[in-house]
Amino acid sequence: xxxxxxxxxxxxxxxxxxxxxxxxxxxxxxxxxxxxxxxxxxxxxxxxxxxxxxxxxxxxxxxxxxxxxxxxxxxxxxxxxxxxxxxxxxxx
Numbered sequence: 001x002x003x004x005x006x007x008x009x010x011x012x013x014x015x016x017x018x019x020x021x022x023x024x025x026x027x028x029x030x031x032x033x034x035x036x037x038x039x040x041x042x043x044x045x046x047x048x049x050x051x052x053x054x055x056x057x058x059x060x061x062x063x064x065x066x067x068x069x070x071x072x073x074x075x076x077x078x079x080x081x082x083x084x085x086x087x088x089x090x091x092x
Contacts, residue, residue: 044058053064065073 044056046057047055049055049064053066054070055062055064
């Protein structure tokens with residue numbers, strides 16, 4: 001005597017009419033879900049704050065400057081740009 005016979009299920013299974021059983025639907029081929037697009041990596045961000053200051057963010061660091069600070073930074077970058085141009089002309 002097996003477990004199903006002991007529980008009395010074998011007789012129930014023999015008496016069940018197979019036409020009375022709900023059939024599973026035929027499986028359909030479903031196309032794979034496309035991978036979601038990864039968000040773009042932001043390397044730096046420049047913007048204006050609500051207190052009328054410029055904000056420059058790179059990585060985890062952020063600096064904010066007023067108009068005078070921005071103009072000073074532009075002047076410094078122009079000096080560095082001129083130095084780089086003169087360094088390149090000397091090395092050629």
